[in-house]
Amino acid sequence: CFFFSSRRRHTRQRSVSWARRCVQETGGSMEPSYYRGDILFLTNYDAAPGIGDIVVYRMKKEDIPIVHRVISVQLQGKDDFYLLTKGDNNEVNDRGIYGMETQWLHKKHLMGRVRASIPYLGIITILLTENPIVKYCVLGAAVLLILTSKGKEEDQFPPNELPYAPKQMHSSQKKKKKKKKKN
Numbered sequence: 001c002f003f004f005s006s007r008r009r010h011t012r013q014r015s016v017s018w019a020r021r022c023v024q025e026t027g028g029s030m031e032p033s034y035y036r037g038d039i040l041f042l043t044n045y046d047a048a049p050g051i052g053d054i055v056v057y058r059m060k061k062e063d064i065p066i067v068h069r070v071i072s073v074q075l076q077g078k079d080d081f082y083l084l085t086k087g088d089n090n091e092v093n094d095r096g097i098y099g100m101e102t103q104w105l106h107k108k109h110l111m112g113r114v115r116a117s118i119p120y121l122g123i124i125t126i127l128l129t130e131n132p133i134v135k136y137c138v139l140g141a142a143v144l145l146i147l148t149s150k151g152k153e154e155d156q157f158p159p160n161e162l163p164y165a166p167k168q169m170h171s172s173q174k175k176k177k178k179k180k181k182k183n
Helices: 121-130 132-148 172-183
Strands: 013-021 022-025 040-045 053-057 065-078 081-084 112-116
Touching: 040 172, 121 132
Parallel strands: none
Antiparallel strands: 013 022, 022 040, 040 112, 053 065, 053 112, 065 081
16 A cells, blocks of 8 residues: 545545555445445456455546445456446445446456455545545644754764764863873
8 A cells, every 4th residue: 555545436435546456445335344444455366256256446437446346247258257246335236337338347447356454444544635624733733843843963962972973072072182192
């Protein structure tokens, strides 16, 4: 999970993409299987998913991946297949999401199958994305922390104790050595 992005879509079917192998459920269409804020890890196999598998797909016109369950599979030869999906919490299948010209999902639309999840881990990004006040408070706190932090690193360590500097003598130590040499 490397980059964050979010966009709004239908309330029940929107999700946030984090990478090709990891998505975050932000809608309620898959409850009770997955809840808002769950991080889902995906695998991608060439074989057709089975009925009951949970898949993540993306339509050409949409940037947002959708997490739903397979309710029907049509095999077309050895390596080709079409799927019909539906959210667990939705009353109808996803044909309305596919678009007017598409009645079935083709395998090219699939991003992968859900294989594992971490419950509620993504709720922080949802809070930051959907609540501008929270986002600006966190951003303001970070800026304030940076501005109020102690000065330069050199001011925090005596010169002879800097973790990255070669061993040097502090000016007071040099004076003591000169005095010892004179004596």
